[in-house]
Amino acid sequence: MYRDIVEWRGQNPPPASMMIISDQVVRDGDLSWDLARLQQRTQYNLVLAYSKERYDSSSDVLTSGRWEWKKLLGSEDNNNNNRIETRIELSAMLCCKSCNFECQSRVKFRKYLSSYKHARQEYVYPTRSEPDRVTENWGRHYPAAATPEHAAAKILVWWDMFDCPIPEVYDARRVRPSIEAAFRKLGYSGPVSITAYGDFNVTPDHVLRGLTSTGVDVAHTIYDVTYKRMYGDLLEGQESNTTPTNIMVISDTHKIFAFATVGLPQKQKHKLFLAYSCRPYKMLNLLTCAKWLWHSLLEEEVSEERKYIGESESRAMFYSKLCFCDWKGPDYKSRLDDFKTHLLSEEHAQEEYKITAFLELKRKMRNLSLLVQYDREQWREANFSY
Ligand SMILES: [Zn+2]
Numbered sequence: 434m435y436r437d438i439v440e441w442r443g444q445n446p447p448p449a450s451m452m453i454i455s456d457q458v459v460r461d462g463d464l465s466w467d468l469a470r471l472q473q474r475t476q477y478n479l480v481l482a483y484s485k486e487r488y489d490s491s492s493d494v495l496t497s498g499r500w501e502w503k504k505l506l507g508s509e510d511n512n513n514n515n516r517i518e519t520r521i522e523l524s525a526m527l528c529c530k531s532c533n534f535e536c537q538s539r540v541k542f543r544k545y546l547s548s549y550k551h552a553r554q555e556y557v558y559p560t561r562s563e564p565d566r567v568t569e570n571w572g573r574h575y576p577a578a579a580t581p582e583h584a585a586a587k588i589l590v591w592w593d594m595f596d597c598p599i600p601e602v603y604d605a606r607r608v609r610p611s612i613e614a615a616f617r618k619l620g621y622s623g624p625v626s627i628t629a630y631g632d633f634n635v636t637p638d639h640v641l642r643g644l645t646s647t648g649v650d651v652a653h654t655i656y657d658v659t660y661k662r663m664y665g666d667l668l669e670g671q672e673s674n675t676t677p678t679n680i681m682v683i684s685d686t687h688k689i690f691a692f693a694t695v696g697l698p699q700k701q702k703h704k705l706f707l708a709y710s711c712r713p714y715k716m717l718n719l720l721t722c723a724k725w726l727w728h729s730l731l732e733e734e735v736s737e738e739r740k741y742i743g744e745s746e747s748r749a750m751f752y753s754k755l756c757f758c759d760w761k762g763p764d765y766k767s768r769l770d771d772f773k774t775h776l777l778s779e780e781h782a783q784e785e786y787k788i789t790a791f792l793e794l795k796r797k798m799r800n801l802s803l804l805v806q807y808d809r810e811q812w813r814e815a816n817f818s819y
Pocket residue numbers: 529530531532533534551552554555
């Protein structure tokens with residue numbers, strides 16, 4: 434079936450709608466990985482019907498409609514059924530995929546299926562249940578070079594400093610120009626906005642200044658909530674943003690990255706880019722235009738005059754993602770000072786403590802419920818085994 438879907442896509446360019454009646458389009462279903470990648474390259478309108486048992490509301494494949502198969506069959510006015518049936522019988526093609534046999538007569542088809550020839554063919558060419566992944570051999574970067582639509586488009590960078598910190602001897606002022614240089618090499622020259630998520634209570638002052646004086650926004654978080662805040666901010670507004678946008682994530686949270694953003698290139702004209710400190714061990718279901726190793730990205734050649742813009746010109750924003758407050762006044766120096774004062778304040782410490790305590794409690798509760806579950810199972814086994 435999947436081979437036919439792929440073939441049909443090849444012969445019928447979008448816009449077009451496809452309906453898939455299968456339980457394999459849910460997350461981790463046989464079709465979802467490959468289909469999600471195909472949809473990022475060419476967008477078809479997809480609708481899905483599924484049996485209730487296998488339904489899982491999360492899927493990597495974006496659909497415009499989903500029906501439960503049984504309800505779909507029962508929902509329409511039933512008095513039309515007879516007429517529909519006759520029409521289908523007249524036009525439906527009956528085929529055996531193992532033999533490449535096709536006919537329109539039901540009697541002939543039945544007879545063929547019970548024939549010696551068919552049994553023999555099916556033995557040699559059994560119908561495989563695992564679909565061929567046609568996107569598996571697509572290049573690692575797809576397609577790296579900028580299309581005219583994306584060449585001048587905005588570049589939004591979301592950077593997790595816990596996973597990808599700045600090396601100790603590295604000049605923080607070089608981060609922005611290095612990222613810009615890497616994008617320019619591929620033909621992307623749009624305005625770059627970078628938000629760095631990290632613990633700025635423990636970040637050295639020269640790093641904080643180096644980043645913000647070059648226009649990198651900083652967002653204070655703690656490790657446990659970083660990815661939640663970062664992907665929350667990334668998705669906010671993007672699902673409804675129809676302007677082509679280049680989105681880059683610098684993080685090792687590959688799985689969450691794929692989970693959070695796989696819908697964007699299927700729905701919007703967004704391109705995705707990724708930098709990480711270690712490669713994902715599995716190929717992602719996301720089509721990224723480029724992937725970089727964080728350390729090699731930082732080594733991009735940067736021309737001297739691009740490196741430093743004057744501090745006073747910096748428009749960098751400061752956020753506390755724990756207290757949900759920000760500093761965006763006109764003067765850089767006072768923004769920086771207010772941010773630093775806030776991070777040392779009692780008010781901020783209280784908020785940070787509250788979040789940490791809550792997460793700790795959640796962990797304890799989870800462990801406790803696992804213990805109870807284990808004990809219950811042991812008890813059941815001891816009492817009911819013969
Ligand atoms: Zn056959």
